[in-house]
Amino acid sequence: MPDDLRLRALASALNGAPLQIDDAVIDLAIDHGVAALLARSPAGRAAAEPGAARLRAHLREREVLTAIQDREIVRVLDLLAARGVCPLVIKGAHLAHAIYPSPALRPRGDTDLLIADRDREQAAAALANAGYSPLAHVRGSVILGQFHFIRRDAVGVPHALDVHWRVAAPLLFASVLPIDALRGRAVRVPALGAQACGPSRADALVLACIHLAAHHRDSAILLWLYDLLLLASALDDREHDAFVDTVVRSRVAAICAHALGHADHFFDDGGLAALASRLRAEAEHRQEPSARLLTLARPVDGLLLDLRTSPTWGLRVRLLREHLVPNRDFMRARHTRGWLPLAY
Template sequence: MALLSGPWMHPDDPTIREFLAAALRKGGEPWPAAWDDPAARDAVGRAAIYHGIAGLLVDRCVVERTWPSPPAETLGREARAQAMWELRHRQLLADLLAEFQKRAIPSLLMKGTAVAYDLYETPATRSRGDTDLLVAAPDRPRAEALLGALGYAPGVLGGVNAAFALQQPWTLVLPDGGRHSIDLHWQVMNAPSLNGLLPFAECSAEARPLPRLSPEARAMGRVHLLLHTCLHRAMHCNTPYIVDGEAFHDSGRLIWSFDMHLLAEALDDGQWSQLCALASANGVARVCLEGLRAAQADIGTAVPAEVIRQLEQAAPGDRRSAYFVKSRSVARAWQDLRSVAGLRSKLRYGAARILPDPRFVRAKYPGMAGASLPMLYARRMLGVLLSRGKARQR
């Protein structure tokens, strides 16, 4: 194990990341003697939490066997906190899904909660801060009304206004101060140009029950969920993941690799063929291929050679992968604008992107907390222009 270089500042440090990945692959990894100082121990603990794998490491007894304390003590506290949060979140979610069914609002669980209650031995070890719930677009108003009636408050829309939003967080604050959030989606991916990618009706037809969560709980089928996990992972090449107020453009969080690993392990030959066909038909074979290769490298996931061959063959013809894989923000905005139908709607969408919800721009620039709203909008426009300038220089 190589020595870490420089200050122990970033939880996405590649040397620490490889150490943690090896711990997941092997069911344990001896603590390097060269890291026996407080800064190193703290950095590894923070990195494990950033990668979302504290509960996994503790549950598999990796930490207690060979690691010093800290980080063993830090990760143990994090795992216990996750377990306590999960107990309450599971009950609230089960109650919510029962209300959705009572009002005939079909819904599907996505992302972390879906994998947690389908394939994780202990759902609480799949760390997450919310639950992602997908509904059909026509059911959005009824779903929002129900969440509001149950005490959930709507959160900040991401970069647009309500007319063009495709998802929105809703948060319930309990009397003890606990917070439980539902990220309500009415399109699988949060971009107008990705409309039609894994539509609700198709996902619903392939849905799986999640009896460990509740009788009403349904999730995306494993093929759709694996492809969506690959897409979600790749989206973070461009969309930041926020940790303690710091933005990371990082598609390499290990919890996503572990999700893909569990889903891939659960597929049979027919489902692998379905995955290849689904990725190719949706123009995202390259994104799917990169996700599977990440799981192979990080966790040692077994992927059939024929699957790799088919995805490699389909990738050059992708029509959507460029949106995900390290594209420029201006290029993505242009794709989204072009996908909006009608000149008037395009103008309204453009205005919504330039002047989004004030709460969004204040959250985007926390270092300018005292600035006026016009100043924040000007900062946003400057960022777009600088992005375009850098793109032209390449």
């Protein structure tokens, strides 16, 4: 069966359709982050052995790991708050508690936090004191908009943090969904402690669509598309209007329509289709720089788009410098010390 048809059959099973479960199906579900969901689906519950046992074991592992991850998030948020840093929990960790019937059904490889740009140094210091080490990657004032930290706990479980100060890496998103606006509409996430807040459901859907368009336009796993399905299904009429209003004001209607249409392709959902159609109509007569993301063919095209959409020449110069002369920690991680001067 071609990959597209296999994925559509798996997507249908997540929505209750029958599906014969074998190791190939389970492998596909694991690759796409939906094996726990499959285990809870009618098809998963009806699966024959040994497939059923494999799904049950996977779900138990997810439940244990999720509890460990959630406990660590509570600790991290408390430590950040003590430093005066109040991030929003976004993406997987937020969605797991906001729209899934059980957080174990929404796996995540890391925890994404959104902070104010002004809090970067305090956040990094707090995480270092909490036992986290920064991962070496290209960084600077404009190039990426995030940094990564990791620690292993006492039992060896890795905890990865992805700390953002803009909602996506491309610079054209620098002023989209600023954190102060998101905080004004944020909701509590009690399961992650007294300090935990996440975006409203409407804002979370905008963020999820932007994430796909900016970083995974042609490589989205089924889990991320299922996020869109659950978020869109959860919105009431007022939230639908708030979502569309935010998308239009942020000039991201075309890319959000594309993401919702991609999800509809696999889940065949009338609500997704209607929302995507509404956004296409909004985007039809608008000039949206973000729409160019849908036609990028090469990595360098992303840099060229950043340069074209940067508001000042100073920002363009800084961006080029950070691409051409990466930070020393990143270069040390890629080259031996003796060769570091030649690496630049």
